[in-house]
Amino acid sequence: MAGRVKMEKLLLRNVDKENSHTIDVYLKNGGYQSLRKALKEMSPEDVVEEVKLSGLRGRGGAGFPTGLKWEFAAADVKEPKFFVCNADEGEPCTFKDRVIFEKDPHALIEGMLIGAYATGCRYGYIYLRGEYPIGRKILERAIGEAYEKGFLGENILGTDFSFDLYVHSGAGAYICGEETALIESLEGKRGEPRIKPPFPVNAGYLWKPTVVNNVETLANIPLIIERGGKWYSGIGSPDCPGPKLYPVSGKVKRPGVYELPMGTPLSEIIYEHAGGIVQDRKLKAVFPGGASSSVLTADEIDVPMDFPSLAKAGTMLGSGAIMVLDETDCIVRAALRLIEFFRHESCGKCTPCREGTDWLVRLVRRIEEGEGSEEDLDVILSVSETMENSFCGLGMAAHNPVASSVRKFREEFLTHIELGRCPYRRG
Amino acid sequence: MESFKVVIDGKECEAYPGETVLEVAERNGITIPVFCYHRELRPEGACRVCLVEVEGAPRLVTACTLKAMPDMVVKTNTERVRRARAGVIELILNNHTLECPICDKSGECELQMTGFRHGPKKSRYKEPRREKDIVIQGPLIEIDNDRCILCRRCIRMCGENMGNRVLGILNRGYRAYISPFNGDFMESGCEHCGSCVDVCPVGSLLDRAFKYKDRPWRMDKTWTTCLFCGSGCKVEIDSYHGKVKRAVGRIGINDGHNRGYLCVRGKWGWDVIYSDKRLKEPLLRVDGELRRILLEEALKVLKEKIEGRKINLFLESSLTNEELEKIAAVFGTENATSDSLGFYNFLKGFEKVKGTRETDKFSSIYDADAVVVIGDFIEEINPVVSMLLRLAVLQKGKRLLRVGVFPSKKLDSVAFSKLLVDQTEIIDTLKHVILGMIDTSYSSGNRKIDTFIKSLRGKKVSFVVAGTVFFSPEAEEIGKTVAYLSDRVVGGKVVAVPPKANSLKVVNLFRLKHPEELDGDVNVVVNGELERDFPGVELPKAEFTVLFTPFYTPDVSGADLVIPVEVWLEKNGTVDGVDGKLEVKTVLEKEFSLLEVLSQLPVRNTGAESKEAEVERVNEPGQRLLEREKGELLLTVLSNRTGWNSVSYYSKNVAGVAGERVLLLNPEDAPDSEMVKLKVGNGELLISFRKDSSIPKGHAVLRVERFTRDVSEFLRGQFPNLSGIRCQIAEA
Incomplete structure (x- = not known):
């Protein structure tokens, strides 16, 4: 594979080592040195400045600059403040955070500690997806180890900084990945998004300032402190730098999580890193940023995988989860599966998401079963337009896979309608 | 507050900080359809029907959650907004059942109206x-x-x-x-x-x-x-x-x-x-038995019996002003008692200090910064008042402070500070507050009281007195104390919420006596029920007893003449409520009318009825009266919310949700047996009890759904007290 620069592993630097989840292995490989550096040599403001300099943007999906979020939280005077790690990774085909907290939990804990120090947070929660029981065990064990070694608790490393960390298991709702719904759930309420503003950095958990960061974002923090924000900002795309984990799934030869610089072209990820399409079939479509992103056709995959480039291409980076469909896959069926997921996970608070997802499922299912008509396609697009006005990001994005499929693969939908059946269905 | 301008649909509107666009639009006559928004509720932003376009914002925004900002330009009626709105309404209507012909809401349904005005004209839902x-x-x-x-x-x-x-x-x-x-x-x-x-x-x-x-x-x-x-x-x-x-x-x-x-x-x-217990015709006792008679006959007997006789008047206080004035004219005002006697005692104490009996309107709590609520079980006796107090905190940001004995589910969760003390110490606690208001360096020696005082200083304070306070033996003393305290704070309005609808008119029109002081020849009971309104009181020995009542009450069997009257839903008139004169209106026809009966009776001309004697003024707070010996509990007899005014007894609807009769005791005061014997003076009551840790030690609450004979007899000699009654309990 000529021309391919093998990048140094940063986020995944520890995962291949034996017993990488234990504190001994982590310490042997220079773990908690960044924390030491931050606590002993830097003021909280320095840490925030360093992260701002790095240009790190949130890896959860929205891509909000992390340094800026921390600055807002640090500026709020209400006490106590809370630092929450969003580990509610629930979207189909997204499995990047899991690698970190199952294989390198101490990198996450160290990132949280540095973040809490920078923003003045006293308590921390890791809101873990309910379906990750192994992750929970590993994290709880890791937190225990960190307490034992004095990285958590009162007066960490002999400084004034104290921080307590807890793991909170979700109860199986995708919506709790939305930060305000996560906070509601953390408070013991029904997981539903809150009205913004006020934003969590000012009024979050128990209406106190709360920083909510994604697992992958936090795993970047020790690196930034260790090697400097300037070094970090040199990796990958200039306007959203850093290493990025890309979970690739679907019809590729080597599915898995790939760490690559931000902005690596989608085609390169599919054909070089993931080994191309199974049985060397033709690529049909790619969902480049998780289940709620708009689909890209085979002609559009030369796009760099970063926030601005994908937004320009009419889709989004989201969690960076790449789903690959080949020529034997039915796009209608794929769209149906995805919208069914969102219908199931809609919390039901706002009308467009609650009713829109259900209507879309019924429409697409009818087409897939060969009972559709051409007007249905216009209805799909119009419902999708209404869903843009949903309460939170779930509803605003849930219609994307369906609407974009209709726009880009209209012919295939029409074939279903004309044939009165799914042309890909065997037997 | 500084106002600013926002432009909605090209119209310049005045807005205040904290207001939402929807509120500003509503005030300026611009209609934005809503479902989840309600002006009494916290905005939710869930239905997405109130979407509007804001200049500079990429997405449509919900007007109900959008705070108005200076120079904001909002459009509520563009093509984009209309389409989005119709889209949302279409989504709601798609699966909405079309039961309008049999739906009780039809005709005043917001979905019908909003769907008609803003919804799609055609369904696309297949x-x-x-x-x-x-x-x-x-x-x-x-x-x-x-x-x-x-x-x-x-x-x-x-x-x-x-x-x-x-x-x-x-x-x-x-x-x-x-x-x-x-x-x-x-x-x-x-x-x-x-x-x-x-x-x-x-x-x-x-x-x-x-x-x-x-x-x-x-x-x-x-x-x-x-x-x-x-x-x-x-x-x-x-x-x-x-x-x-x-x-x-x-x-x-x-x-x-x-x-x-x-x-x-x-x-x-x-x-x-x-109610099937409504009285349908007048009854007269003939040879020891009650017989049905015509109204004309009843009137004749009544005229005969009361002529020239002194009347013992027993008044229930839910009558209208017109009826009360007529009663005063026909039966006189001098020899009367009422279930508002405790309330009267409170106002008497209040008047002694203030020089006036006039208390303030309910709305005065909205002008204050802090509202001090004195009294217990407001949510049972005046449920809506306790709700409005709660909302004054939640919606208007008032500071609510409680002085009382028992915890309150409604108010404690929103109270800024609460002083829950032993019932014997209510007056002393209020006196500490008085001293704290006079002398800024005063320390009561109790941190809770001191913080309470601190949170009142410099604030405009209103007082709300309600609930069981008026049934306490200390009612008059509390009246004095509250009046004295109210003169020593900023603002100092006092709202006394009467226990019954027209207590105010009754206490102002009649010179109320204790039932034992009545010395007339004929008993006249209007609208009342002895056991409920005068528990423990027996009708004085008299030549004749007349009963005006809408229902077959237990008193019917003891009366000589019973004349049916209407219930308030069949009345036209006015009452003197906390908020001034209130109108009572009806379109119902009625068979019997108290006012009509009374107007056929001769007006009593006993010369100029002596006006109430000047009350002696005092310039000091009240004195603590309640004491308790070892082993004694202070009992509060509380009518359940549903049972107040016997509503659950006569209303089938309310009977379905009626409460129970139970004695609540602090676990430490409770004996091991299942039942207890409750002793008050000579009265005894055998009753089952429940341990309730929310009842403070040394107190007991007897909740009753209806004042039955045994409860009334148990309370013999206590009237008008229903709270702070010294009692003993024994295992049974």
């Missing part, structure tokens, strides 16, 4: 309708989830405004539905205030007493005042062809001081009119 066949029936409220549009007004009303948290959402997404938490209204602690039914924009939450009864558009709608307690709530009574069908509060539209909030009595107690 799928089979998604049924949500989940109907949850409570005794008075029914939830038909098929009609529900999940706006969640009911949940916010119940959980936040009422503080009850009965209703919630079960399931998720399109399968979500409204339910009481464990599927049962009674078990979830529903108070049946009916506010959820009132705010439901569609026919999902139903008044079961009204279900399938009539059509909203053809009923006669009469605004009147509920006379079931002293709160004086404005309520709409809907009737068709002279038959009452329902009572509605109309939260948010109602301009009464209760703003549409009602309690179980006001919302469902209207069917006392149709």
